[in-house]
Amino acid sequence: xxxxxxxxxxxxxxxxxxxxxxxxxxxxxxxxxxxxxxxxxxxxxxxxxxxxxxxxxxxxxxxxxxxxxxxxxxxxxxxxxxxxxxxxxxxxxxxxxxxxxxxxxxxxxxxxxxxxxxxxxxxxxxxxxxxxxxxxxxxxxxxxxxxxxxxxxxxxxxxxxxxxxxxxxxxxxxxxxxxxxxxxxxxxxxxxxxxxxxxxxxxxxxxxxxxxxxxxxxxxxxxxxxxxxxxxxxxxxxxxxxxxxxxxxxxxxxxxxxxxxxxxxxxxxxxxxxxxxxxxxxxxxxxxxxxxxxxxxxxxxxxxxxxxxxxxxxxxxxxxxxxxxxxxxxxxxxxxxxxxxxxxxxxxxxxxxxxxxxxxxxxxxxxxxxxxxxxxxxxxxxxxxxxxxxxxxxxxxxxxxxxxxxxxxxxxxxxxxxxxxxxxxxxxxxxxxxxxxxxxxxxxxxxxxxxxxxxxxxxxxxxxxxxxxxxx
Numbered sequence: 001x002x003x004x005x006x007x008x009x010x011x012x013x014x015x016x017x018x019x020x021x022x023x024x025x026x027x028x029x030x031x032x033x034x035x036x037x038x039x040x041x042x043x044x045x046x047x048x049x050x051x052x053x054x055x056x057x058x059x060x061x062x063x064x065x066x067x068x069x070x071x072x073x074x075x076x077x078x079x080x081x082x083x084x085x086x087x088x089x090x091x092x093x094x095x096x097x098x099x100x101x102x103x104x105x106x107x108x109x110x111x112x113x114x115x116x117x118x119x120x121x122x123x124x125x126x127x128x129x130x131x132x133x134x135x136x137x138x139x140x141x142x143x144x145x146x147x148x149x150x151x152x153x154x155x156x157x158x159x160x161x162x163x164x165x166x167x168x169x170x171x172x173x174x175x176x177x178x179x180x181x182x183x184x185x186x187x188x189x190x191x192x193x194x195x196x197x198x199x200x201x202x203x204x205x206x207x208x209x210x211x212x213x214x215x216x217x218x219x220x221x222x223x224x225x226x227x228x229x230x231x232x233x234x235x236x237x238x239x240x241x242x243x244x245x246x247x248x249x250x251x252x253x254x255x256x257x258x259x260x261x262x263x264x265x266x267x268x269x270x271x272x273x274x275x276x277x278x279x280x281x282x283x284x285x286x287x288x289x290x291x292x293x294x295x296x297x298x299x300x301x302x303x304x305x306x307x308x309x310x311x312x313x314x315x316x317x318x319x320x321x322x323x324x325x326x327x328x329x330x331x332x333x334x335x336x337x338x339x340x341x342x343x344x345x346x347x348x349x350x351x352x353x354x355x356x357x358x359x360x361x362x363x364x365x366x367x368x369x370x371x372x373x374x375x376x377x378x379x380x381x382x383x384x385x386x387x388x389x390x391x392x393x394x395x396x397x398x399x400x401x402x403x404x405x406x407x408x409x410x411x412x413x414x415x416x417x418x419x420x421x422x423x424x425x426x427x428x429x430x431x432x433x434x435x436x437x438x439x440x441x442x443x444x445x446x447x448x449x450x451x452x453x454x455x456x457x458x459x460x461x462x463x464x465x466x467x468x469x470x471x472x
Contacts, residue, residue, distance in 0.1 A: 031043070031044060032044070033046065034046065040057065041057040041058065041059035041073070042057075042058055042059050042060060043057065043058040043059075044056075044057055045057075056072070056073070056074060056075070057072070057073040057075065057084070058070075058071075058072050058073075059071050059072075059073060063091070067091050069088060069089045069090065069091050070088070070089045071086050071087070071088040071089070072086060072087050072088075073085070073086040074086070097118050098118050099114070099118045099120055100118060100119050100120060101120050102120055102121050102122055104122070106122030107122065107124070109124065109125075110122040110123060110124050111123055111124075111125060174187075174188075175187070176188075177189070178190075178191075179191070179192075180192040180196070199220065203219060203220060203221050203222075204219070204220055205217045205218060205219030205220065205226075206218045206219075214230040214232070214233070215229065215230060215233050215236060216228060216229045216230060216233065216236065216238070217230065229252070233252075234252055235252060236252065237249050237250065237251055237252065237261075238250040246261070247259065249261055249263075251263045254268065255267070255268055255269075255270070256268065256269050256270070257269075257270040257271070257272070258270070258271045258272065258273065259271065259272040259273045260272035277293075279293075280292070280293055280294070280295065281293065281294050281295070282294075282295045282296070282297075283295070283296040283297070283298075284296055284297040284298040284302070285297035305326070309325060309326065309327045309328075310325070310326055311323045311324060311325030311326070311332075312324045312325075320336045320338070320339070321335065321336065321339055321342060322334060322335045322336060322339070322342065322344070323336065335358070339358075340358060341358055342358060343355045343356065343357050343358060343367065344356040345367060351366070352366055352367055352368060353365070353366075354367065355367035357372055359372075360377070361376070361377055361378070361379065362377060362378045362379070363378075363379045363380075363381070364378075364379070364380045364381065364382070365379075365380065365381025365382055366381065369381075373436070389439070391439055391440035391443065392440070393440050393441075393443065393444050395444075396444060396447065397444050397445075397447035397448035397450075397451055398451070400448055400451035400452055400455065401451060401455075407452060407455050407456070408424065408452070410456070423449055425445050425448065425449075426442075426445055426449070427442075
């Protein structure tokens with residue numbers, strides 16, 4: 001018995017010691033209850049009153065979107081214990097905030113005010129007479145402070161009893177303002193007929209700001225109207241738009257672009273699209289030629305046309321007539337395919353000097369008085385002199401030396417000359433005078449006659465040698 005009792009006392013002492021040194025533990029999930037084994041919130045403190053009910057709950061709050069924030073509820077315990085007053089944190093905070101309450105109850109009518117750092121104190125609001133101005137039918141002086149209605153509105157006239165004129169010497173703040181209409185579309189809506197808004201003053205202007213920084217303005221200066229970005233707005237672009245689409249830009253350094261936001265490097269004006277000018281245009285000069293639509297003046301390269309086979313088209317009454325084109329290393333000047341009767345005419349000193357006709361024939365001289373010779377690519381109205389002239393001929397007259405060539409006898413040659421008054425194979429004087437001389441063909445015929453003459457001389461020489469041998 002004695003041994004068993006001592007063992008029991010030792011075990012009890014050990015458990016007592018463990019109980020004295022152990023700490024409270026809470027489940028990792030679920031709710032915690034103090035004074036109750038059935039907590040209804042994350043932390044539920046149960047009252048010791050004989051009437052059952054919860055006194056304090058600390059609970060996460062979930063809205064309809066499933067977003068959570070912390071909430072402390074103070075429940076009434078006299079009745080059902082389900083109604084409460086709660087403090088709840090907002091869903092998002094700019095920074096952590098701790099509010100420190102004042103150390104007294106304050107006075108009746110006072111409000112809690114913060115110093116901007118979370119320290120709360122009791123404050124008495126400034127208050128004066130509450131005057132409504134909606135029913136004034138005769139001039140009335142209002143010299144008392146005006147407090148807003150319960151919904152923060154202030155009645156200054158009505159639709160039925162409106163004020164014709166308002167004069168305020170000082171600044172005013174309006175959340176939304178409508179002038180000439182009862183249905184504002186923006187913070188300031190002005191509606192009316194003809195002159196809706198008038199700015200009167202010395203160089204009056206409207207300033208545009210972004211986050212309190214001046215960006216641009218619309219200003220009247222003397223007789224001028226100025227629309228501009230501010231001087232310190234070094235990157236701002238002045239844009240013009242129609243149908244809510246930006247069409248033209250004036251860039252910070254003065255470049256102007258149309259239909260393209262980025263400026264063209266090195267140019268003050270850039271147009272992405274077609275340009276139409278109804279009257280005269282001058283480039284490099286301020287004096288336009290009276291008879292020209294485009295006048296350009298400069299030194300060296302006055303106009304440069306760059307591209308892949310670029311060309312200039314000439315039209316007559318809208319019909320394409322000719323063109324000037326760069327093609328690779330070549331420069332082409334000519335008429336278009338559908339211009340069947342067009343000629344390329346060259347002129348100097350006011351006179352036509354030559355041409356290329358629609359069939360590709362070249363004529364040197366006055367193309368209006370001389371026609372191209374039929375069958376010839378080059379016709380010259382005048383003399384021709386050159387250092388060397390080459391004519392391609394085939395066949396050449398060396399066929400005369402073939403063994404099968406029939407050389408005309410002296411008797412036949414004499415008879416032909418007597419009958420025709422010219423050598424065989426040679427055009428007559430009448431033909432040459434009327435049709436001209438075919439230089440290449442005539443050269444071949446002349447060589448033919450020279451070779452025939454050479455064969456005749458050889459034959460004569462042979463006969464002479466035979467006679468001499470017989471006589472000796």
